[in-house]
Amino acid sequence: MKKLLALIALILCSPALLIGASDGKWLHRVPDEDRARHNPFAGQPSAAAAGKVLFQENCAKCHGTDALGLHNRPSLRSERIHNATDGELAWMLKNGNPYKGMPPWSSLPEQQRWQVIAYLRTLPLSVK
Template identity: 50%
Template sequence: MKGRRVLFLIPTVLIVVTPAFCAADGAWLNHVPAKDHGRKNPYEGRADAVAAGRIVFSDHCSKCHGENAQGTKKRPSLRSARVQQQATEGDLHWLLVNGNMARGMPSWAKLGDPQIWQVISYLRSLSQ
């Protein structure tokens, strides 16, 4: 009886757990080189950078990550502890430059450094 119940449980667990592996898991953080990890945002603490970053976000990011960065059906929220606390601003810069195309996150290198740092300023302002 007990063995049968376990056999029934295995597929159920797989069905429930598998989609969680496909969702954003922060694996990209393991690929950030140390020199990028430690980079500082030149606009840190500047309200004008947050305002400029809000416009960059609404032009380029909101269609996937939601109008207020709350996430959409298949794209992660950027208000998460990972984006707000775990990742350094240098990590976020690296991700925006390189993207994570295998997971559906494009590279934003074409925006150039000022706009990339501004959108990071905007993202980090969301946790305050």
């Protein structure tokens, strides 16, 4: 009976979790020490160029080659991403967001994750 009640509670809470994940609540899960991290490749054009290649190989299938989002996946040229700290973005890349289908990219070396962030920082905000 307890298992049944737990399953019912999970089913009832799932929509709330999905809604919460879609409005940037993931930012609240980022530990302060991660939030404060700085990109060691910030402002380096060669790192951003390497990040662009990595983005096209790993991220474009969901976020689009222009990072504006595909198939209900979010744009990475939004205010939310633009205003996120490098540490918050690094945490998201490493841990993912299972509520929204974002896989963790912890298997990608940390240096490469920072390069992707360096590339994202070169993108202008979308006008959508």
